[in-house]
Every structure is written in structure tokens, then in C-alpha cells.
Amino acid sequence: MKKLIKKHWPIFIALVVLLISLVSLLLLSLHKTQGKLIYTLDDAYIHMSMAKNLSKYGIYGITQYEFTSSSSSPLWTITIAAVYFIFGIHESVPFIINSALSVILLIVIYGILKSSSLGNFLVFVMLIIAIYFTPLLALIFTGMEHVLHILLCFIFIWVIAALMLEENERKAQKNSLLLFFLTIFIAMTRFESYAIILSGCILLLLKRKWKLTILIAIAGILPLVIYQMISVHHGWPILPNSILIRSQIYKYELFNSQQVMVINTAKYGLRVFFANLIFNFFTAQHLSLLVLLAILLLIVLLWISRPKWTKFIVVLVFFVITGSLHLQFGKIGHFYRYEAYLIPVGLIANLFGGIEIYKLKKKILRNKTISIILLMGLLYFMSFGLTALVSRGYNAFVQIPLASKNIYEQQYQMALFLREFYPQATVALNDIGAISFLTDVRLVDLVGLASNDVFKSRLEGSYKKDKIEEICRRNGVDIAILYDVWFYFEDIGGIPESWVMVGNWTISDNVVCGSSKVSFYAVKAEEKENLLKNLKLFANRLPPTVKQSGAYLELKN
Incomplete structure (x- = not known):
């Protein structure tokens, strides 16, 4: 063992660093959440809720009552559901899975770096950088699929590289089969994976591997087509509502029918082609400068x-x-996760590029122009790039306990309140994760993630406060728990006049919630x-750091 x-x-040291950091952050978070393991995003509970309903009732939905196309990561939801089915439903499952996947990820990165004949010290530095700059710890605490996505991405890249360089036909066949299944899994993990799959296809085409390129393209499209067939069969759009809502496609009056969705989505893509690239370039310098440096090294x-x-070149x-595809078409941020896989x-790509450059140092030094450009880059x-990465890593680290506290003080308390006083009610919400996981309420999601009639109304451009009132009346909504401020955007016009506000809860030091204040309506x-x-009755059970206001406080005990 000592020799090993x-x-x-x-x-070994990197794994110890990961473990110490993870335990330290967990203890800090538990201290702020009264001993409860709380994820840093309400979105994690959406996966957990769908997994709960799939494992218990065989329903792929936010609630046990109906199918919903609400998860942008079917593989993650199914994975959690499988664990729930075997071991039982517990809040810690995503945390445990992510922790285990993080260990595997570091081992895979270590294997890649060691197989590249790098020195031990440099390998160690890269592993520590991977932990804090990714930021791996923040992704573990989200309870979401991003660690799995990064792991699959690294394996995918390395298999592509092996196939491009492999001359042994038997080994190439084995790697081709592995790549086929990897492509299916990575496509089911996140929709950003299509940038990864497209990049892999381009590389294979450059080596004129036509059959393999077609095979990988089919593997990438297959899970999407199957999902679309299931979703449309249940009366939902061809893509998960979470993807369509967060892309804000509905703002561009694109959808007149299901049949023109693809065409109109393409029009939307052209409309914001350069705007998205410019926005991402300047707001995500930690990524954009990595891409620019890689382009410079390649040139x-x-x-x-x-x-x-x-x-290295692959x-x-x-x-x-x-990276270029993500800057052009992808999203950035949302607790450091959207671009984390890159x-x-x-x-590592820039490290490999730097090594290739170093091999040519004599030729480069003879060319003053190239030498100056490279040095300036x-x-x-x-x-700027390194500063942005360090700043991002530091902020992610210190915000983990705060984010857990935010979710605990807001969404988690909302769920506890409903579980006790409204277990069979129908509730209108705009944050549905913790509530759907911890309760069995019927819900109307006023964002449209889990309510198709809301989503369709947004697509039609008819989503105003009168429409909200109509939808809630039709669904028999009893109470609503909302972020007021959200309903003054997108020309909704505010909250329906017939609804009566009776109280507010306000949290402090908000870093992840949609608003610091949540309001309760009859x-x-x-x-x-x-x-x-x-x-x-619930007022005294709230954490003391939650500020309460409203008519209910005037009631006598």
C-alpha cells in the first residue's frame, strides 16, 4: 500500500483535499440549516421529486398525478430513481452520488494526465485546480447532474482521441462501441452535450471516419427522438419545458403550433446569434479567455x-x-454550473497545447512576430483569465453554505408549511422543487415548467394576470406562494386583483433564490x-433569520 x-x-493527496474540503463545507452548511442537508439549488429537488414519483408510482412527472416534461437531464432523474427504488427515498442520495462521481472524475483526470507523461507535481497542481476552479465542490452541493456530465465528457474526449489515432482495427471496434453508448448517455445527461457530440463528429470527419461519424450522430439523435415521441404523446412540447423556458424562446412569438417549433427555434437562434456570443464573452471571461488562448495556441x-x-492536439x-459553440449558443452561470464542464x-487542453508549443520553442523563438503575439496572449x-478563474472559484467556495441557507430558509420552509397545513391542497407556485419533493400537493406552476397550460399560454403571448386567474380557477387553486416581482416582468401585469396577500417571508444574504421575498396569497x-x-401557527417555527411581515402577525395567539 505504501508503494502504491x-x-x-x-x-491520493488530491482526494484527501477533496474530502477535507467537502466535509468542511458540509459542516458549515449543516450549521446554517439546523442540521439538514440542503442543496444549493431548488432545481435539485425537481429531479428528486421526479425520481420519487418514477420509483414509487411509475410516473415521470413533478407530481404523482401526471407526466410532465420538466427535466432537462433524463439520465440523472432515472439514476436517482433507480437508487430510490433499490435503497429507498432519501434526500442524501444526489449528494452521495455526486461525491462518488467526483472521486471517479479525479481518478479519470489523473489517468489522462499520467498517460500523457507529465510530472507528478504538475499532475497534482492540475488536480487541485480541477477541484477548485471547475468548481467541483459547488457542483456536488447542487445535487444535480453536472459532475456526471463532466466525467462523461472527459471519457468521450479521450475515446475520440484514441479512435483518431488507433491503428489496431480490433481495438478501434471496441472503442467505437464504447463511444456509441457514451454518446447516448451524454446526450441524456445535458442538452449542452450536443456541442460535445458535434465536436466529436467534426474531429472524426477530419480523419475521414465517415461510418463512425454517422454512427455517433445517430447515437446522439436517438435519445432525443425517443424523448420527443414520449413527450408529444403526452401532449407536451418536443423539448423539456425547462430548456424552452430558460432559452426564453417564448418571448419571440415563435410557436403557433407544434409543427413549426423547429423552424421558429432556428429563427430565434439567428435573431440572437451575435448577441448571445458577445454577452457570454464579456460575462464569462473565465471561459472566453480559455477559448481564446486555445485558439492562439492552435494558430x-x-x-x-x-x-x-x-x-494533445485532439x-x-x-x-x-x-467552447466556441457554448459561447455562441449556451448559457453561463446559474451557480457556476452551465459552463462548468468546459x-x-x-x-487541460491549454496545458496540452502549451506542451506542444514548448516542443517547437526553437522554431517559435526564430519568429519574432509569433513570439511577441504568443507572449502577449x-x-x-x-x-485577466486566471484572475477570473480564481475569483470564480473563491466565490463558489464561500457561497455554498450561504446558498444552502437560502434554500433552507425559503423553499424548504415553504414545503414544511404546505406539508403540515395543506397536504391535499392545490397550490400555485413559481418555485416547485422542494415543495414537490417534500409534499404531495397538486400544483400549478406559474412559470410553466410543470404546468403545460401555463407554458402554452406563454407561447401564445396570452399570459397575463387575467389568464393566470383563469388557469388557477380552472385548476381549483386554494392558495399561492410567489415571488411578486416576477409578475411585473414580461408584460404579465402583476398579481390578479382578486387574490388577497396575507403575509411575506424575507431572507437575507440571498445568492441563489429568485427573490429574497416570497408572498402568500389566498x-x-x-x-x-x-x-x-x-x-x-407556523410563524414560531421559521428560522429566526427569516423576516416576517403581513396581516397574520396581527392575530392574537
Whole structure:
């Protein structure tokens, strides 16, 4: 064992660092959440709720009552459901899975770096950077699919590189089969994976591997087509509502019918083509400067010589293509997660590119123009790109306990309130995760993630406060728990006049919730007195850091 540790000390120490950091953050979070394991995003509970309903009732939906196309990561939802089915439903499952996947991810990265003949110290530094710059710890605490996505991404890249360089036909066949299934899994994990799959296809085409390219394209499209067939069969759109809502396609009056969705989505893509690229470039310098540096290294390599394909070059080209596609079409942020899969890949790709550059240092030094451009590019990245990465990593680390506290004080308390006082009610909400997981209420999701009539209304451009009132009346909504401020955007016009506000909860130090203040409304007139009484009864159970206001506080005990 001692010999093994001595030989592979970088990965052992990196895993110890990960464990110490993870336990420290967990203890800090538990201290702020009165001993409850709370995820840093309400979205995690959406997966957990769908997994609960799938494992218990065989229903792929936010509630046990109907199918909903609400998860943008079917593989993650199914994985949690499988664990629930075998071991039982528990809130810690996503945390445990993510922790285990993080260990596997670091081992995979270690294997990639060691197979590239890098020194132990450099390998160790890259592993520590992967932990804090990704940021891996923040992704674990989200309870979502991003660690799995990064792991699959690294394996996908390395298999692509092996296939491009493999001359042994038998090994190539095995890797082709592995790549086929990897493509299916990665497509089911996140929709950003289509940038990864497209990059892989482009690389294979450059090596004229036509059959393999077609095979991978089919593997990527297959899960999407199957999902679309299931979703449309249940009367839902061809893509998960979470994807369509967050892309804000509905703002552009695109959908007149299901049949023109693809065409109109393409029009939307053209409309915001450059706007999205420019926005992402300046708001995500930690990624955009990594991509620019990789492009610079690739240009220098092509200028100085015509390098043969190596695993280093494959990874570099892969990152340039995928990173550029994400900056153009993808989203950035939302607790450091949307672009997280590209950060460790980008850092390693640039390291590999730097090694290839170093091999050509004599040729480069003879060319003053190239030398100056390369030096300026490196200095610019060190000044701005590295600063952005360090700042992002630090902010992610310190915000984890705060984010857990936010969810605990708001969404988790809302769920506890409903579970006790409205277990069989129908409730209108705009944050549905923790509530759907911890309760069995019927819900109307006023964002449209889990309510198709709301989503269709948004697509039609008819989503106003009168429409909200009609939808809630039709569904028999008793009370509503909302972010008021959300309903003054998108020309909705505010909250229906017939609804009566009876109280507010406000949290402090908000870093992840949609608003610091959540409001309680009696939707049915006869529910007002009951809601006042119930809020009063629950008031003393709220964490003391939650500021309460409203008519219910005036009631006598």
C-alpha cells in the first residue's frame, strides 16, 4: 500500500483535499440549516421529486398525478430513481452520488494526465485546480447532474482521441462501441452535450471516419427522438419545458403550433446569434479567455509547423470547437454550473497545447512576430483569465453554505408549511422543487415548467394576470406562494386583483433564490382566514433569520 501511495501520491493527496474540503463545507452548511442537508439549488429537488414519483408510482412527472416534461437531464432523474427504488427515498442520495462521481472524475483526470507523461507535481497542481476552479465542490452541493456530465465528457474526449489515432482495427471496434453508448448517455445527461457530440463528429470527419461519424450522430439523435415521441404523446412540447423556458424562446412569438417549433427555434437562434456570443464573452471571461488562448495556441502550432494528430492536439481542437459553440449558443452561470464542464477540459487542453508549443520553442523563438503575439496572449490570460478563474472559484467556495441557507430558509420552509397545513391542497407556485419533493400537493406552476397550460399560454403571448386567474380557477387553486416581482416582468401585469396577500417571508444574504421575498396569497376568498391562522401557527417555527411581515402577525395567539 505504501508503494502504491508513493507512486500515485498526486491522486491520493488530491482526494484527501477533496474530502477535507467537502466535509468542511458540509459542516458549515449543516450549521446554517439546523442540521439538514440542503442543496444549493431548488432545481435539485425537481429531479428528486421526479425520481420519487418514477420509483414509487411509475410516473415521470413533478407530481404523482401526471407526466410532465420538466427535466432537462433524463439520465440523472432515472439514476436517482433507480437508487430510490433499490435503497429507498432519501434526500442524501444526489449528494452521495455526486461525491462518488467526483472521486471517479479525479481518478479519470489523473489517468489522462499520467498517460500523457507529465510530472507528478504538475499532475497534482492540475488536480487541485480541477477541484477548485471547475468548481467541483459547488457542483456536488447542487445535487444535480453536472459532475456526471463532466466525467462523461472527459471519457468521450479521450475515446475520440484514441479512435483518431488507433491503428489496431480490433481495438478501434471496441472503442467505437464504447463511444456509441457514451454518446447516448451524454446526450441524456445535458442538452449542452450536443456541442460535445458535434465536436466529436467534426474531429472524426477530419480523419475521414465517415461510418463512425454517422454512427455517433445517430447515437446522439436517438435519445432525443425517443424523448420527443414520449413527450408529444403526452401532449407536451418536443423539448423539456425547462430548456424552452430558460432559452426564453417564448418571448419571440415563435410557436403557433407544434409543427413549426423547429423552424421558429432556428429563427430565434439567428435573431440572437451575435448577441448571445458577445454577452457570454464579456460575462464569462473565465471561459472566453480559455477559448481564446486555445485558439492562439492552435494558430501558432499551425503557423510554425503542420503538427501531426496527437492526443494533445485532439483535446485542444475539441475544446476550441466545443467552447466556441457554448459561447455562441449556451448559457453561463446559474451557480457556476452551465459552463462548468468546459473549465477542466479547457485548462487541460491549454496545458496540452502549451506542451506542444514548448516542443517547437526553437522554431517559435526564430519568429519574432509569433513570439511577441504568443507572449502577449499568455500575459493577457495570466492577467485577466486566471484572475477570473480564481475569483470564480473563491466565490463558489464561500457561497455554498450561504446558498444552502437560502434554500433552507425559503423553499424548504415553504414545503414544511404546505406539508403540515395543506397536504391535499392545490397550490400555485413559481418555485416547485422542494415543495414537490417534500409534499404531495397538486400544483400549478406559474412559470410553466410543470404546468403545460401555463407554458402554452406563454407561447401564445396570452399570459397575463387575467389568464393566470383563469388557469388557477380552472385548476381549483386554494392558495399561492410567489415571488411578486416576477409578475411585473414580461408584460404579465402583476398579481390578479382578486387574490388577497396575507403575509411575506424575507431572507437575507440571498445568492441563489429568485427573490429574497416570497408572498402568500389566498386565491379563494374563503381561504383567507384559514391561511392567516396557519401562517400564524407556523410563524414560531421559521428560522429566526427569516423576516416576517403581513396581516397574520396581527392575530392574537
